[in-house]
Amino acid sequence: EKGPYAHYMMKEMDEQPGAIRRLLAEYVDEDGRVSIPEDVRAAAREADRIYIVACGTSYHAGLVGKQLLESVAGIKAEAHVASEFLYNPPLLSERPLFVFISQSGETADSRGVLVRIRELGHKTLTITNVPGSTLSREADYTLHTFAGPEIAVASTKAYTTQIGVLAVFACDCARARGVEVAFDVARELSLAANAMEVVINEKEKMESLVWEYLSSSRNCFFIGRAMDYYICLEGALKLKEVSYIQAEGFAGGELKHGTIALIEEGTPVVAVSTQRAVKHSIRSNAQEVIARGANVCMISIEGLEEAGDALVLPKVHEALAPLIAAVPLQFFAYYAALYRGCDVDKPRNLAKSVTVE
Numbered sequence: 414e415k416g417p418y419a420h421y422m423m424k425e426m427d428e429q430p431g432a433i434r435r436l437l438a439e440y441v442d443e444d445g446r447v448s449i450p451e452d453v454r455a456a457a458r459e460a461d462r463i464y465i466v467a468c469g470t471s472y473h474a475g476l477v478g479k480q481l482l483e484s485v486a487g488i489k490a491e492a493h494v495a496s497e498f499l500y501n502p503p504l505l506s507e508r509p510l511f512v513f514i515s516q517s518g519e520t521a522d523s524r525g526v527l528v529r530i531r532e533l534g535h536k537t538l539t540i541t542n543v544p545g546s547t548l549s550r551e552a553d554y555t556l557h558t559f560a561g562p563e564i565a566v567a568s569t570k571a572y573t574t575q576i577g578v579l580a581v582f583a584c585d586c587a588r589a590r591g592v593e594v595a596f597d598v599a600r601e602l603s604l605a606a607n608a609m610e611v612v613i614n615e616k617e618k619m620e621s622l623v624w625e626y627l628s629s630s631r632n633c634f635f636i637g638r639a640m641d642y643y644i645c646l647e648g649a650l651k652l653k654e655v656s657y658i659q660a661e662g663f664a665g666g667e668l669k670h671g672t673i674a675l676i677e678e679g680t681p682v683v684a685v686s687t688q689r690a691v692k693h694s695i696r697s698n699a700q701e702v703i704a705r706g707a708n709v710c711m712i713s714i715e716g717l718e719e720a721g722d723a724l725v726l727p728k729v730h731e732a733l734a735p736l737i738a739a740v741p742l743q744f745f746a747y748y749a750a751l752y753r754g755c756d757v758d759k760p761r762n763l764a765k766s767v768t769v770e
């Protein structure tokens with residue numbers, strides 16, 4: 414039930430800190446350490462490479478997951494769009510583990526890959542919000558995201574909880590392989606949940622930024638580097654699907670290789686800066702578009718902020734920054750849709766679960 418909310422999307426965005434806390438409680442053992450079931454851990458330990466397969470927003474979570482698996486756990490990982498996988502298959506390693514990410518667990522494109530992978534005899538894990546779903550039943554293992562029912566077509570809390578579970582998975586895989594993790598993921602996830610709450614409480618600020626940057630635009634670009642690039646892909650998808658503003662997410666350095674031609678006086682560009690290693694380069698990308706007239710909405714994080722930034726996010730561990738950086742972009746999409754009179758919870762042409770290939 415929506416309760417006092419006008420839209421499920423707003424309710425579900427608000428539920429995100431609670432959802433992260435819930436999944437954390439589910440995955441923390443008596444010693445206060447995150448842990449996943451032993452059989453899943455064993456499968457991850459035996460794998461020489463992890464192939465993540467998903468669609469849409471879940472694919473965007475998969476990109477973050479791939480990065481976490483490689484940087485935190487030292488496991489080779491790849492993320493693939495399900496609908497492309499069978500037609501453009503990667504060469505597989507000797508002992509692959511397949512990880513399907515799906516809110517609904519019913520997505521036909523992902524299931525098509527799962528069926529094929531099972532025929533090949535490889536191990537499969539589904540990360541889903543619906544444990545009894547098709548993808549969950551058909552895979553060898555399941556990790557539940559514990560987001561609670563997600564009704565709005567645009568995925569919000571399902572996405573952030575997928576990232577939360579992927580962080581838990583990566584840290585547990587690291588431990589299983591004897592790789593030391595430099596941070597306490599249980600503690601950092603709990604701090605990230607608190608930080609998400611702080612951002613969510615800045616609704617008025619986010620709404621006014623939408624008014625300032627997006628109220629009269631027909632397009633919008635999102636730029637970020639490293640992990641922030643993946644957040645930009647998700648921010649652009651969210652904005653497109655609910656507000657119908659044409660939006661694209663780019664790696665900061667790519668814009669000048671073509672798309673910068675579209676920048677005109679007043680074109681909104683949302684730039685995200687949560688990653689220390691690229692803090693200077695993303696700023697110079699922002700300058701490049703400002704010089705062409707772009708209206709840059711800079712979202713940074715404490716410690717990397719500069720005077721004039723549109724929004725400064727509270728500090729969280731850098732590996733978990735996607736959890737918090739995603740939040741304002743979701744709210745941007747929501748308020749932009751509202752201003753434009755769009756059907757926020759049921760965007761045109763979209764279905765909550767896509768059961769045809």
Ligand code: F6R
Pocket residue numbers: 468469470471472514515516517518519520523566567568569650651654765766767
């Ligand atoms: C976007 C969105 C879609 C889904 C995609 C995969 O907000 O909801 O892009 O993420 O259709 O769906 P699941 O995760 O159910 O496999």
